[in-house]
Amino acid sequence: MSTITAPSENTTGEQAPARSGAPSLWRSLALRAGAVVALVAIWQAVAMARVWPPVFVPEPAAVWEQFLRTTGEGVSGYTLQEHLLVSLRRILLGCLYGVTGGVVLGLLIGMVPTLRALLGPLVTFVRTLPPLAYLSLLVIWFGIDEEPKIWLLLLAALPPVAVATADAVRGVHEDYLNAARSLGARGHELPLRVVLPSALPEIVTGVRVAVGVAYTTVVAAETVNGVPGIGGMVRDAQRYNQTDVVVLGILVIGLSGLLIDFLLQTLDRRLVPWRGRT
Numbered sequence: 001m002s003t004i005t006a007p008s009e010n011t012t013g014e015q016a017p018a019r020s021g022a023p024s025l026w027r028s029l030a031l032r033a034g035a036v037v038a039l040v041a042i043w044q045a046v047a048m049a050r051v052w053p054p055v056f057v058p059e060p061a062a063v064w065e066q067f068l069r070t071t072g073e074g075v076s077g078y079t080l081q082e083h084l085l086v087s088l089r090r091i092l093l094g095c096l097y098g099v100t101g102g103v104v105l106g107l108l109i110g111m112v113p114t115l116r117a118l119l120g121p122l123v124t125f126v127r128t129l130p131p132l133a134y135l136s137l138l139v140i141w142f143g144i145d146e147e148p149k150i151w152l153l154l155l156a157a158l159p160p161v162a163v164a165t166a167d168a169v170r171g172v173h174e175d176y177l178n179a180a181r182s183l184g185a186r187g188h189e190l191p192l193r194v195v196l197p198s199a200l201p202e203i204v205t206g207v208r209v210a211v212g213v214a215y216t217t218v219v220a221a222e223t224v225n226g227v228p229g230i231g232g233m234v235r236d237a238q239r240y241n242q243t244d245v246v247v248l249g250i251l252v253i254g255l256s257g258l259l260i261d262f263l264l265q266t267l268d269r270r271l272v273p274w275r276g277r278t
Helices: 006-049 060-072 080-111 113-128 131-142 146-170 174-182 187-221 230-239 243-271
Strands: none
Touching (some): 060 080, 060 243, 080 113, 080 230, 080 243, 113 146, 187 230, 187 243
16 A cells, blocks of 8 residues: 555656756757757868858858957947947837837727727838838938937837737726726726736737847947947948958847847736736
8 A cells, every 4th residue: 555656646747847848959059059050061172162251251260250359459449348338229219118108009090990090000011111211211310420420329219119009908897997886996097907907918029029120220320430339330341341350230139139049038927927827
């Protein structure tokens, strides 16, 4: 009788995910590292084969040398770190204004049918425009300093958040609102206490999309008086056929974008822990 092992079966059942989780994590990291190594190897092979001249396809070693030089001596009058920090500051300000405005606008569009009819087409119109389409207009309005860059990133980030918020608000079940009213919630309390929390998963997804759009727009934003800035650094390098610096700038933008998206995913898990569980 003493060999009945119901408790031990529960114990092993609880420990199994822990034992399988670590190998899965290491396997994922190994696959990602292997993919990076394979890409660098292909890049090196193409560069060594001289299919295209080095001015078109520089070797990875040349890009690494530029990385060491730009982080120490600098390029276009600033170090790589200074270029990156300025670009990140512009993205932060533009996304902060754009996300805030997008959430407010999305709530209004989603909850007020009249505003939905008036503002919905305008948001869609701005969302479909490429950033370079109105960059020149922003330069005419605000000059060539920081204002047009921030406005461009704001306009790039606002529409995705507004659309995601409006759709999420319209998808909030009426039972949630009725339950809140039955518990004593007043009409002006519903947007912040019921509608916004219910729509939060879709809003966070919209924020991730908006930050990605803004990050891809930063190079366009910095084509006008963008030094210091990663986009300005790439523009100056392109003028002098410094392909290794251009590739370095692209890699820095991509890697920092991956880091920002990872931080947003972490924030998503903290703000919306119930996603996929209910």
